[in-house]
Amino acid sequence: MNSDSSICETAAGALYSNIINLDKVKAAHKPLAQEQLTCEADGNTAAAYACLQMWRCILFAGFPITPSTKWLETVATMVASGKCGTKKVKLLEAEHAVADYLAGAAAACRDLICATATSSVGLDHMTECTRSLGASGLGNVLLINVFRATANYPLCIEGDPSDTLAHRDDGWIQICCRGVQQIYDTILQAPCLGMHPEILTPVMPGYYGIKDSHRSSRLVVEPDAKVHAFQDRWIGPAKLPGLINGDTAMGNCVTSKFFQGFKIDQKRRMERTFELLPQIGADFEKTFGRSGLQFVERLYWPEDDVVDLAIVGMGPDIGTAASLIEKEESRRGLKIGVLGARLLTPFPRDEYSKRLKNAKAVLIVNQAHHYGAGHLTLDVTEACYTLKRRPTIVSCFAGMGGATLSDETWQKMMDHACATIGKEVKRIPPVIVHEGEVLWQS
Amino acid sequence: MITQTQQRKPIEYRNELNPVWCTGCGDYGVLKSFTRAFAKLGLPNERIAIISGIGCSSRLPGYCLTYGFNTIHGRSLPIATGLKTARSDLTVIACGGDGDAFAIGAGHIPHAIRRNPDITYFVMDNSCYGLTKGQASPTTSHEFKEMKGLIGIDEVPINPVLFVLSCGAGFIARTQSGNMAHMADMLTQAIQYPGFAFIHCLSVCVTYQGREIQEVLDQKCHPLPEDYNPSDQTQAFNIARKDPWALGVIYRRGLEATEEEPNAQ
Ligand SMILES: Cc1ncc(C[n+]2csc(CCOP(=O)(O)OP(=O)(O)O)c2C)c(N)n1
Ligand code: SF4
Numbered sequence: 001m002n003s004d005s006s007i008c009e010t011a012a013g014a015l016y017s018n019i020i021n022l023d024k025v026k027a028a029h030k031p032l033a034q035e036q037l038t039c040e041a042d043g044n045t046a047a048a049y050a051c052l053q054m055w056r057c058i059l060f061a062g063f064p065i066t067p068s069t070k071w072l073e074t075v076a077t078m079v080a081s082g083k084c085g086t087k088k089v090k091l092l093e094a095e096h097a098v099a100d101y102l103a104g105a106a107a108a109c110r111d112l113i114c115a116t117a118t119s120s121v122g123l124d125h126m127t128e129c130t131r132s133l134g135a136s137g138l139g140n141v142l143l144i145n146v147f148r149a150t151a152n153y154p155l156c157i158e159g160d161p162s163d164t165l166a167h168r169d170d171g172w173i174q175i176c177c178r179g180v181q182q183i184y185d186t187i188l189q190a191p192c193l194g195m196h197p198e199i200l201t202p203v204m205p206g207y208y209g210i211k212d213s214h215r216s217s218r219l220v221v222e223p224d225a226k227v228h229a230f231q232d233r234w235i236g237p238a239k240l241p242g243l244i245n246g247d248t249a250m251g252n253c254v255t256s257k258f259f260q261g262f263k264i265d266q267k268r269r270m271e272r273t274f275e276l277l278p279q280i281g282a283d284f285e286k287t288f289g290r291s292g293l294q295f296v297e298r299l300y301w302p303e304d305d306v307v308d309l310a311i312v313g314m315g316p317d318i319g320t321a322a323s324l325i326e327k328e329e330s331r332r333g334l335k336i337g338v339l340g341a342r343l344l345t346p347f348p349r350d351e352y353s354k355r356l357k358n359a360k361a362v363l364i365v366n367q368a369h370h371y372g373a374g375h376l377t378l379d380v381t382e383a384c385y386t387l388k389r390r391p392t393i394v395s396c397f398a399g400m401g402g403a404t405l406s407d408e409t410w411q412k413m414m415d416h417a418c419a420t421i422g423k424e425v426k427r428i429p430p431v432i433v434h435e436g437e438v439l440w441q442s
Numbered sequence: 443m444i445t446q447t448q449q450r451k452p453i454e455y456r457n458e459l460n461p462v463w464c465t466g467c468g469d470y471g472v473l474k475s476f477t478r479a480f481a482k483l484g485l486p487n488e489r490i491a492i493i494s495g496i497g498c499s500s501r502l503p504g505y506c507l508t509y510g511f512n513t514i515h516g517r518s519l520p521i522a523t524g525l526k527t528a529r530s531d532l533t534v535i536a537c538g539g540d541g542d543a544f545a546i547g548a549g550h551i552p553h554a555i556r557r558n559p560d561i562t563y564f565v566m567d568n569s570c571y572g573l574t575k576g577q578a579s580p581t582t583s584h585e586f587k588e589m590k591g592l593i594g595i596d597e598v599p600i601n602p603v604l605f606v607l608s609c610g611a612g613f614i615a616r617t618q619s620g621n622m623a624h625m626a627d628m629l630t631q632a633i634q635y636p637g638f639a640f641i642h643c644l645s646v647c648v649t650y651q652g653r654e655i656q657e658v659l660d661q662k663c664h665p666l667p668e669d670y671n672p673s674d675q676t677q678a679f680n681i682a683r684k685d686p687w688a689l690g691v692i693y694r695r696g697l698e699a700t701e702e703e704p705n706a707q
Contacts, residue, residue, distance in 0.1 A: 063546075064574035073575075076593045091577060091593045094516065094546035121514070125546075152496070152514050 029055035030085040031224035043212040048074035050187035057113040067209035068146035071117035099129035110238035120148035134171020139194035145206035158402025159208030162368035174344040192234035295348035297340035307337035313365035314341040352383035363417035395430040408436025452477035468619030468645030475625030493522040495542035499566035516547030540567040568647035576650025604682040612695040613639035666690035
């Protein structure tokens, strides 16, 4: 990093010199791909490639934890090989140190991205800092969360989104990805949201551990130059260089009188996501020819939003469900649609109410343990609350701890939901389904 | 103070589970030495609790017919201290890897030493994070990081013995995973020591360090000098600084000091 004479002025009129010469950082970037490439990659590798291709992303920190370790290994190997210019990788002593390290580095220059990947208790271990970062305005911190059941008792390393869902109030934009290509594409778009001057909120893209982190498939890697041109359209130089007291919510100690103001500001920035996410997604699609960020993925969904049964879930399993629907529709004589959740926080309730307004029943598949109806169920139910004709909400739990959702499991859940159609039902207690059997009923 | 109660066999402290460690892993020897020490002391199974963190080495309690559990990465010491406070009649042993101890768990070590509970902390130092596939830990040497191309090459390794000695631990021993009799002897003495006792066990990860490491340990390790006096803290500091291969009780504070002034240095 080199010094630069450019000067920034704070609202109070104080002058601070810019400490990092962004042109030089950009010039030092060594491209991973000069032209579009196609390769086989697993989710962690795809996530690592995306990070390495961003010229702004120059600092990586990590602490290994299954199933996210390969992201760190890939980044470290590529950087050590000298193929990635001046990027730096730091292995820290634990995740709380990683999050703190990123906070320090990100505060030093808001124009540069500091990234890590973690999972499960690793994310929990960061909590004190992630909550502060959520409020900090440091949208240049990128935390990739590879879903794995949280808590050590019992310890399970497979993909279960209870970690990410336990951190929904940390103040981060959370996006769920499905499949290797979507992981790569989402990470390229994430900083455009987080670092947008009207949002300035850190982003936590996530994907299922093992099911997506370790499963390989075809990946299209875009040329770095094209990635840069796309990102540069959304990320401008930060108004203030960072490290200015009061410039981030980090370190401010306030009375209740001011506390709420901070929270309102945080909420206001977060909610700008609703407007900007579709714009960024549309630009991505125009640039790269693949669908960009969306609130929900319409995996099997009619243009007119008219369905008898809507199925809502997330991750790779909801993709599998979509492939079963054609047969299920003719077997059941019903119109069935499938939606895959993408934006988890802030929850795009308007999008869900728009899509679900004609549904007779909504089957919501939760893959993380919850003592109530399910994380996703609560949000979707709330989104349907204002609908003139409210659909029956059917909440199921399946695939917890990363368990496989077999065709029989999907059929059982659909049976459960379809049984409510055309009936007056007040409340359907949530059920846990596995291998086509109801294991538990509330 | 532990007193021998009855003649026991090491096998009586093993449960029916077969360890999932790689063939040749240093943790096998450690497990055997644990059961030997328990047998030598004639400890009733239900009076032993082994508390570990997370890592390959931290699986050890799962193979013992005693109380114990695999806890949270780096947290065996506060959990073991809590357990000892609630059940002072138990022989409490905390154990785990070098990562568990000196990376994520390092912050707890000085405080456990300050509190000086009557527990033993057995660290299996294979100089890497075995369970997460061989990354450098705080004890990995420069040479090894360079050889394997591991990140953190510019970072100075921690010297575990010097670290705990500086924090004021009353009992410090070093042993190695290829020498079962020595490990069992060190563990026996540590358990008998009435206060916080630390054992640094040089161990082997055959998968990520290489199979030759046990031979290297066998060649380099040697006993402390015959005239070595473990109650002399200055000598202990010298050994800690200069000789990373010396095995034996490096420091043992007199009992008077333990009772009256736990952290006297
Ligand atoms: C909070 C948290 N972060 C990361 C991990 C992943 N993890 C499991 S074991 C381990 C390190 C193991 O190394 P060490 O303690 O030296 O034991 P070894 O496997 O070498 O015996 C790590 C980083 C975890 N379990 N919990
Ligand atoms: S990976 Fe290393 S530490 Fe873990 S069981 Fe295998 S040899 Fe032992």
